[in-house]
Amino acid sequence: MSDDDLAATLATEAGRLLLDVRREFADASVDDRKAAGDQRSHDFLMAALAAERPDDAVLSEEGADDPVRLSSRRVWIVDPLDGTREFSEPGRDDWAVHVALWQDGELVAGAVALPAQGVTLATPTVATPPAAPQHPRIVVSRTRPPDIAM
Template sequence: MTDEDLAARLAETAGKLLMALRDSGTVDGKALGDAGDVTANAYLMSALSALRPADAILSEERVDDLSRLDSSRVWIVDPLDGTREYSEGRDDWAVHVALSIDGHAAVGAVALPAQGKLLRSDQPPPPVARPDRPRLLVSRTRPPAECTQLADRLGGELVPMGSAGAKAMAVLLGQGDIYLHTGGQHQWDNAAPVAVALGAGMVATRVDGSPCTYNARDTLLPDLLICPPEYEARVREALA
């Protein structure tokens, strides 16, 4: 199995496990979110350890083993991105599986299980028409001031949505056009979305235009911009 196929299979299967757990009705609320985190993480860790035993792993739900710093190949996963949305029965949550090679998000898959969608870095979705008035994907509970200011400068509008992965993939799917995040993220929050976005020919960088790099000692990767190339110049000018 190629790395691309493995990432997709893992993300899709973890998503099915999460859907089955939620649909079972055996737990709800915060307990459902906690159970989802544990269940998806246990599956991903077991599968990766069995299928890629020589590779390192960085997961949100596992104690960070800094021996990963000595490895050129590191799987970076978020077993349940959007625990709140998942536990509330919403569909804007995701599963992230990425492979960083020498610090680059080389392979990635993002599953949107409740939407029945799986996006892969090696299989970009078809291009979509973009409006003149760009749509900015923002947190549904705490839209940052920077996004409001950017929307004003671009003459755009805000589209509230849940998890980071859901917002990033909404850009690729044509449900929005710009995902700007400045509120602090970790490597597992954006490695898979960045890999998938880059595979689709999107701009996926830090806000200052520098590349997103992975497998750093500090897991914090605080800001991110994902947008189609045709928006980049307008966005950079507005941000300046």
């Protein structure tokens, strides 16, 4: 599996796990729901990366920092549950799982899952943004916008 596919798969699967945690802890306290979501998603991602990419380092927002990452060519950077507070509030869908790979000084793969929205955004290759035009158009009035801005 490519690194791009792995990032997307892991973000999506961690998101599914978090949806299950939300259901399982629906009647639990907010603090218990937050803690379970953070821990289970972190544990899943760490185990999956250890199995799929055992030679790579990992930096997780929820884990202890391992200094080995500083000398590693490849470092997976994960946020197992971005928006822990939002995750803990019933009905909120604005929380996410982030999985990215840094290699030799550059981000080379990444995915963001928005599980409550049923969406995973991933990039198979890091796209270079288009070059800026020579003379950018600037809209300077919000009350009387020029025709070009309409």
